[in-house]
Structures are given as C-alpha cells and as structure tokens.
Amino acid sequence: MDSVLVVGGAGYIGSHMVALLVRKGLNVTTLDNLSTGYRDAVKFGEFVCGDMGDSELVSSLISDRDITTIIHLAGSISVAESIRDPAEYYSNNTSRTLSLASVAAKAGVKRFIFSSTAAVYGNPIEIPLDERHPKHPVNPYGRSKWLVELALPDFEAAYGMQYMSFRYFNASGASPQLGLGERHEPETHLIPNALHAALGKRGCLTVNGTDWGTPDGTCVRDFLHVEDLCEAHYLGYRALLGGCSSGAFNLGTGRGHSVREVVEAASEVSECEIPVAYGPRRPGDPPSLVANPEAAMRKLGWRPKRSDLRSIVEDAWVWEQHRAGGVPLEQLLREYKVA
Numbered sequence: 001m002d003s004v005l006v007v008g009g010a011g012y013i014g015s016h017m018v019a020l021l022v023r024k025g026l027n028v029t030t031l032d033n034l035s036t037g038y039r040d041a042v043k044f045g046e047f048v049c050g051d052m053g054d055s056e057l058v059s060s061l062i063s064d065r066d067i068t069t070i071i072h073l074a075g076s077i078s079v080a081e082s083i084r085d086p087a088e089y090y091s092n093n094t095s096r097t098l099s100l101a102s103v104a105a106k107a108g109v110k111r112f113i114f115s116s117t118a119a120v121y122g123n124p125i126e127i128p129l130d131e132r133h134p135k136h137p138v139n140p141y142g143r144s145k146w147l148v149e150l151a152l153p154d155f156e157a158a159y160g161m162q163y164m165s166f167r168y169f170n171a172s173g174a175s176p177q178l179g180l181g182e183r184h185e186p187e188t189h190l191i192p193n194a195l196h197a198a199l200g201k202r203g204c205l206t207v208n209g210t211d212w213g214t215p216d217g218t219c220v221r222d223f224l225h226v227e228d229l230c231e232a233h234y235l236g237y238r239a240l241l242g243g244c245s246s247g248a249f250n251l252g253t254g255r256g257h258s259v260r261e262v263v264e265a266a267s268e269v270s271e272c273e274i275p276v277a278y279g280p281r282r283p284g285d286p287p288s289l290v291a292n293p294e295a296a297m298r299k300l301g302w303r304p305k306r307s308d309l310r311s312i313v314e315d316a317w318v319w320e321q322h323r324a325g326g327v328p329l330e331q332l333l334r335e336y337k338v339a
C-alpha cells in the first residue's frame with residue numbers, strides 16, 4: 001500500500017482529502033502545524049503536529065513512513081491578508097513550500113501534488129480560462145503560489161520528482177456525513193458568510209461591489225464542491241502512477257455564478273431572508289474567474305459530480321447549522337435528506 005503525506009490535512013480541504021485517501025485504501029499521514037487547522041478534523045490516518053518548514057521533521061517523516069507521494073494543501077489563504085502582510089505569504093506559501101519540496105525531492109519522494117490557485121492568472125483576458133492563459137497575478141497570494149509553480153518543473157528535471165499543480169477555483173461545500181466542512185476564522189468566503197448571515201451569526205452579508213463589468217454588476221466565480229476537488233487530486237495521483245506526465249490543471253466546473261446568484265441560492269436553501277449590505281469593491285478581486293476544466297477532464301478522467309450550486313449550498317447549510325446549534329448531524333441529514 002502506497003504511503004502518502006498530506007501536508008495541511010487538518011484544514012478545510014486537507015481534512016476532506018485525508019478522508020478520501022483513507023477510503024481509497026492508502027496509508028495516510030497528516031502533517032499540520034494547526035495554525036488554522038483543527039486536530040479533530042483529522043478523522044482518519046496518523047496525525048503529526050509540526051511545520052512544513054521543519055526540514056528535519058519532514059525528512060524523518062518521509063524516511064520512517066516510506067512516503068512516496070506528498071499532497072501539499074497547507075498554506076495561508078486570504079488575498080486581503082496577503083496584501084497587508086506579504087512577508088507572511090511569501091514565507092509560508094513560497095519559502096516553506098520550497099523547503100518542503102526540496103527535502104521531499106532529495107529524499108526520493110516520487111510525486112508532489114500542489115494546491116495552487118486561479119489567482120495565478122490575475123485579471124482574465126478571456127473567460128473561461130485555460131491553463132495557457134498568461135500568469136499575471138494581481139496580489140501577493142497569487143504570486144506566492146505562482147513562484148512555487150515555476151520551481152516544480154526544475155525540481156522534476158533535477159531530482160525526478162513528478163508534480164501536479166492544481167489551480168483551484170472556488171472550493172466550497174462540505175461533507176456533513178463525515179462531520180467535515182469549512183471552519184476558517186475569520187471567515188472571508190462568500191458561501192459560509194452568506195449562511196452565517198442567514199443564521200444570525202453575523203449582522204449582514206456585505207456584497208463587495210455592484211459596479212463590476214459583469215452581467216449583474218457583482219463578481220462571478222466558479223464554485224467547485226470540495227469532494228470533487230479532492231477526487232481530482234486522487235485521480236491526479238493515479239494518473240502519475242500510471243505514467244501521465246507532470247503538469248498544471250485547472251479545477252473548476254466551467255460554469256460561473258455571480259455573488260447575487262449565490263445569495264439567492266443561500267436564501268432558497270436556508271429559507272431565510274439574508275440581510276445584505278452593498279459595499280465597495282474588495283481590493284485584489286478579479287471581476288470574473290471561470291475555469292476551462294477540459295484538460296483535467298481529458299487527462300485525468302475527472303468529472304465534477306456534486307458541484308451544482310444548489311448541492312454545494314445544501315451541504316454547506318447542513319454543516320453550518322450543525323456548527324451553530326450543535327444539532328446532531330444525523331438529525332440534520334435526515335431532515336434535509338442529504339444522500
């Protein structure tokens with residue numbers, strides 16, 4: 001059985017990734033410093049608390065556990081924070097990631113799967129974006145990830161460590177059946193913020209800008225269910241094992257939804273009138289980000305299965321209600337008939 005190290009496995013996406021890999025029968029170890037993650041989100045496999053920049057720790061984990069693949073999902077994730085404190089983003093997302101990749105490559109790890117972002121593209125010249133679109137990130141967060149993408153082919157050429165860089169569009173949704181979902185503090189993402197407003201956990205949802213050059217004036221994003229996103233990583237891992245060459249792939253659905261559409265979906269699912277305030281544009285936001293996901297579909301045989309907006313919001317809603325009220329998940333799953 002192959003042994004996989006999931007770095008950042010206590011985070012939102014990482015915790016779903018660990019659950020999927022264990023279900024697929026792999027030996028999984030999580031490395032996470034718990035800076036934004038939660039120990040109790042790691043429900044399967046082994047957990048090691050530590051930093052990806054700790055070379056000695058990473059090196060001993062790789063050799064003691066015969067790690068052949070690293071799925072790297074650790075990082076600092078807020079565009080706004082990256083503008084306020086770029087040093088932290090270049091340190092965590094670039095330097096410590098390159099330290100992790102260096103130790104891995106020199107220790108003989110064969111595959112390195114990296115969580116990149118649609119933010120590497122910057123302001124789109126054309127929509128949908130395919131992987132060849134120019135990379136001109138417009139904020140430090142996007143640049144901190146793009147620098148890693150630039151380095152990974154050099155690591156492959158010199159040390160033979162294959163890679164896949166996955167450029168996520170908007171990861172969203174939850175796996176309430178597993179007791180997993182989004183727990184960012186503070187929360188900045190649209191869907192949880194809308195649902196928190198529905199639950200009365202925050203005053204109102206502020207819509208960041210209504211004067212963008214988009215059909216309804218609000219930003220457009222491509223929302224992908226976190227389970228579909230994790231499935232793509234598993235298929236990427238299988239493809240590398242099967243002889244596929246390294247590369248970068250968009251992970252999105254190819255379908256965009258505006259902020260207003262998301263608010264409507266959240267109102268419908270929660271059956272609550274969501275209080276909304278209209279604010280200015282958020283610095284660093286591109287108006288529209290929609291993926292062309294053809295390459296991942298063709299090369300990895302990947303198809304998003306649960307990424308229609310309604311399913312995403314329903315899963316997130318069950319999860320948020322559970323968090324807010326401590327209502328047992330089993331009861332909520334029955335009430336909402338979540339499969």
Ligand SMILES: NC(=O)c1ccc[n+]([C@@H]2O[C@H](COP(=O)([O-])OP(=O)(O)OC[C@H]3O[C@@H](n4cnc5c(N)ncnc54)[C@H](O)[C@@H]3O)[C@@H](O)[C@H]2O)c1
Nearest residue numbers: 008010011012013033034035036037051052074075168171
């Ligand atoms: N959520 C999205 O929509 C989205 C979109 C594009 C890319 N991404 C990328 O996906 C990855 C995961 O995002 P998420 O939403 O799950 O974030 P998250 O904050 O929930 O998870 C990140 C995890 O990494 C851990 N971590 C951070 N720095 C670490 C370090 N130096 N050493 C060890 N562990 C460390 C944190 O404790 C946390 O558990 C990030 O790299 C992010 O940039 C996310």
Ligand SMILES: O=c1ccn([C@@H]2O[C@H](COP(=O)(O)OP(=O)(O)O[C@H]3O[C@H](CO)[C@@H](O)[C@H](O)[C@H]3O)[C@@H](O)[C@H]2O)c(=O)[nH]1
Nearest residue numbers: 077117118119168169170188189190193206207208219282
């Ligand atoms: O309370 C809120 C929260 C968000 N938004 C807007 O909703 C859209 C989506 O925002 P958010 O959910 O924060 O996601 P993004 O800013 O699109 O960023 C996500 O998606 C990017 C790739 O598309 C990744 O790089 C980032 O890591 C990830 O956080 C943007 O226009 C926001 O300005 C609001 O109007 N009000």
